[in-house]
Amino acid sequence: xxxxxxxxxxxxxxxxxxxxxxxxxxxxxxxxxxxxxxxxxxxxxxxxxxxxxxxxxxxxxxxxxxxxxxxxxxxxxxxxxxxxxxxxxxxxxxxxxxxxxxxxxxxxxxxxxxxxxxxxxxxxxxxxxxxxxxxxxxxxxxxxxxxxxxxxxxxxxxxxxxxxxxxxxxxxxxxxxxxxxxxxxxxxxxxxxxxxxxxxxxxxxxxxxxxxxxxxxxxxxxxxxxxxxxxxxxxxxxxxxxxxxxxxxxxxxxxxxxxxxxxxxxxxxxxxxxxxxxxxxxxxxxxxxxxxxxxxxxxxxxxxxxxxxxxxxxxxxxxxxxxxxxxxxxxxxxxxxxxxxxxxxxxxxxxxxxxxxxxxxxxxxxxxxxxxxxxxxxxxxxxxxxxxxxxxxxxxxxxxxxxxxxxxxxxxxxxxxxxxxxxxxxxxxxxxxxxxxxxxxxxxxxxxxxxxxxxxxxxxxxxxxxxxxxxxxxxxxxxxxxxxxxxxxxxxxxxxxxxxxxxxxxxx
Amino acid sequence: xxxxxxxxxxxxxxxxxxxxxxxxxxxxxxxxxxxxxxxxxxxxxxxxxxxxxxxxxxxxxxxxxxxxxxxxxxxxxxxxxxxxxxxxxxxxxxxxxxxxxxxxxxxxxxxxxxxxxxxxxxxxxxxxxxxxxxxxxxxxxxxxxxxxxxxxxxxxxxxxxxxxxxxxxxxxxxxxxxxxxxxxxxxxxxxxxxxxxxxxxxxxxxxxxxxxxxxxxxxxxxxxxxxxxxxxxxxxxxxxxxxxxxxxxxxxxxxxxxxxxxxxxxxxxxxxxxxxxxxxxxxxxxxxxxxxxxxxxxxxxxxxxxxxxxxxxxxxxxxxxxxx
Numbered sequence: 001x002x003x004x005x006x007x008x009x010x011x012x013x014x015x016x017x018x019x020x021x022x023x024x025x026x027x028x029x030x031x032x033x034x035x036x037x038x039x040x041x042x043x044x045x046x047x048x049x050x051x052x053x054x055x056x057x058x059x060x061x062x063x064x065x066x067x068x069x070x071x072x073x074x075x076x077x078x079x080x081x082x083x084x085x086x087x088x089x090x091x092x093x094x095x096x097x098x099x100x101x102x103x104x105x106x107x108x109x110x111x112x113x114x115x116x117x118x119x120x121x122x123x124x125x126x127x128x129x130x131x132x133x134x135x136x137x138x139x140x141x142x143x144x145x146x147x148x149x150x151x152x153x154x155x156x157x158x159x160x161x162x163x164x165x166x167x168x169x170x171x172x173x174x175x176x177x178x179x180x181x182x183x184x185x186x187x188x189x190x191x192x193x194x195x196x197x198x199x200x201x202x203x204x205x206x207x208x209x210x211x212x213x214x215x216x217x218x219x220x221x222x223x224x225x226x227x228x229x230x231x232x233x234x235x236x237x238x239x240x241x242x243x244x245x246x247x248x249x250x251x252x253x254x255x256x257x258x259x260x261x262x263x264x265x266x267x268x269x270x271x272x273x274x275x276x277x278x279x280x281x282x283x284x285x286x287x288x289x290x291x292x293x294x295x296x297x298x299x300x301x302x303x304x305x306x307x308x309x310x311x312x313x314x315x316x317x318x319x320x321x322x323x324x325x326x327x328x329x330x331x332x333x334x335x336x337x338x339x340x341x342x343x344x345x346x347x348x349x350x351x352x353x354x355x356x357x358x359x360x361x362x363x364x365x366x367x368x369x370x371x372x373x374x375x376x377x378x379x380x381x382x383x384x385x386x387x388x389x390x391x392x393x394x395x396x397x398x399x400x401x402x403x404x405x406x407x408x409x410x411x412x413x414x415x416x417x418x419x420x421x422x423x424x425x426x427x428x429x430x431x432x433x434x435x436x437x438x439x440x441x442x443x444x445x446x447x448x449x450x451x452x453x454x455x456x457x458x459x460x461x462x463x464x465x466x467x468x469x470x471x472x473x474x475x476x477x478x479x480x481x482x483x484x485x486x487x488x489x490x491x492x493x494x495x496x497x498x499x500x501x502x503x504x505x506x507x508x
Numbered sequence: 509x510x511x512x513x514x515x516x517x518x519x520x521x522x523x524x525x526x527x528x529x530x531x532x533x534x535x536x537x538x539x540x541x542x543x544x545x546x547x548x549x550x551x552x553x554x555x556x557x558x559x560x561x562x563x564x565x566x567x568x569x570x571x572x573x574x575x576x577x578x579x580x581x582x583x584x585x586x587x588x589x590x591x592x593x594x595x596x597x598x599x600x601x602x603x604x605x606x607x608x609x610x611x612x613x614x615x616x617x618x619x620x621x622x623x624x625x626x627x628x629x630x631x632x633x634x635x636x637x638x639x640x641x642x643x644x645x646x647x648x649x650x651x652x653x654x655x656x657x658x659x660x661x662x663x664x665x666x667x668x669x670x671x672x673x674x675x676x677x678x679x680x681x682x683x684x685x686x687x688x689x690x691x692x693x694x695x696x697x698x699x700x701x702x703x704x705x706x707x708x709x710x711x712x713x714x715x716x717x718x719x720x721x722x723x724x725x726x727x728x729x730x731x732x733x734x735x736x737x738x739x740x741x742x743x744x745x746x747x748x749x750x751x752x753x754x755x756x757x758x759x760x761x762x763x764x765x766x767x768x769x770x771x772x773x774x775x776x777x778x779x780x781x782x783x784x785x786x787x788x789x790x791x792x793x794x795x796x797x798x799x800x801x802x803x804x805x806x807x808x809x810x811x812x813x814x815x816x817x818x819x820x821x822x823x824x825x826x827x828x829x830x831x832x
Contacts, residue, residue, distance in 0.1 A: 141704065141707060141708045142708060143708070144705060144708055144709075144710030144711075145694060145705075145710065146710075185579065185580075185668070186668065187668055187695050187697070188668055188669060188695045189668060189669050189670070190612075190614070190667075190668030190669055190670045190671060192614075197616075199578055199579050199582045199583045199586050199616055200578055200583060202578050202579030202580075202582055202583065203577065203578055203579060339545065340545075340546075340547065341545050341546070341547035341548055343697060343698055343700045343701060345700070345701065345704060346704055347700055347703070347704050351700070408577070409574075409575065409576060410576075410578075449695075449697075452695075453664075453694035453695065453696065456662070456692055456693055456694045456695070457662035457692055457694050457710065457711060458662075458692070459659050459692050
């Protein structure tokens, strides 16, 4: 296997500038992860335009953003453990066992152990990415418009079945994203759609505007709304070292969860919230013999943390090789590449190896930096949890406005951002998640263009969508992920019924 | 970017010392507006003017390049007309693609008479490419095969139906006596995607520009069948025959030029014309142009103005012929 790109990438990532950029990214990432209000997608959405207008080269920007992404997956555990409020979506499950540990006075241990799990997940995920990316990239040349279209069908199928516990709202969110994607110049016919004769809308709704509006502005509004709702931060961290026995107990958990996390990350459309939930429930099913999960079991803490970090790495695989996002955050990073006029896709690895290699190499370096940042310095980040909202909210708003204006130099874009932010806030109040909207927007755009191009190539014959082996495999996979969860939930319900029946029998 | 600016400032300081303020009516703050993101064709066009004018000492201060993306230059066009019609400091990048969009009414309510066309400093040329293992060796082979079975050919271009790449493909269809509207045309995102689709065997013919295809042609991954230029191109494509040589009257230059606002004074306009003319005759300019992969195409002042208007009229006719 040819790993030249990776060695070349280390040369890129180890330059002074990129190391510094990576370190800054890791620091900011841990910070945004630790703050319950903002997650990786907000951090990246806010910093992307700033990095771009600072004139950083494309590979440095990608290193910065990926460091933030991974850093946030590390940082998210801090507020889960100390506050019982997940710092980001991937850390929801971390709170289940982390917070009980903290209440038992083992907060320091929990932070250290989860830091180590994050590191294991991150490193294994990076190895997976480094090995898997060239393989997929070599397959990717076989992806024509028809194959891409079926791949998108598969992505939507995974989304519908796996994201969240509110499938209908996920579906509506996706549809909203699809609708937003139709605004602007139609790439096939060259007609303007839904632009209301505004030249500013000619290229559609700009990605940065949509992301910052949906995530940052709506977030600022949500924080304002919950003003005054207090949290109790656990301040007694206790001992900061871990017991060797705990690490030994978690080793299997970490390895299994890393693999689960990576695989889920590679699937387009799903993210850390899904993988950490799967890893946690799998681990509970496998090893919860004494019913200690949820009461401060170290394995329940290690599983989601290893998984969410591996997912962050896995999500880069489809992004770097096929040009489609593996998660909401990588969707934003794709937008970053396009901001630099770099067309993501199968040719990226051959044409811009410094970007792909630099990014992958920086993940390895970044994980070491993050381990260093997160073990001895965890106290500093824990203190961040007390940042007052009167500082946070204006900060987010200023960064949003500066960010949008600096990348598009248009006042119209700022108003559009605020409009989208208001709409996003209302949707969040109604219980919608923002990530499906972004994924619908990005995937929908790719899906529409490729369907139309496939049909243009075949002259309108639908058979082209079933013509290649790749297509058929993808159709089967799409059908499987759409149907399997239903079967599984039916089976588990039946098992549960059987078990209660058995228990009733033994009781009687 | 920062390094580039520093270099420009340093060069400017040198020039200022050496020349000590030369020409009359020189714009105080020369600026070139690129109607797209940094890195695209308009950016390249602006950089050509900025570097060439500075290198040939026509301007004593570096020319700032600013960006205003939207509608492939439409936002910039409307901005110049509405807000900066009198600004003698400002030139804006344009290409034959802009003329095509104007012809199709896609630049808003304004037509080609709403600005003053200053000049073009270089051109690229349309090409038709096939995969390296394609059985078609000449344009004639391809036209014959297309004539025999048009529905078995999928053609990819880096633009929508009606774009320059589509127009080039439609000339192929017309040469084969087929209706352009019935082409199996896939609108991909830029020349890179066209190359991927060709190399993956998803389409049989690609329509694009010489500069973006030349590297892959030299590397033996694709074959350029014809360049749509009046005579053979220089450099790596010297061995590729023109469409004319192969008996087809197909011509597609993609010029890269500039316009200024409609109300810019004649004095300012003439200054730009003289500066362009003087710069374009120097070897430094030829070097700058070649570095950007552009071929010679210098047309300044009145002839360029006439050319743009003739192009718009021709594109209107072409679009009508193609049944758009």
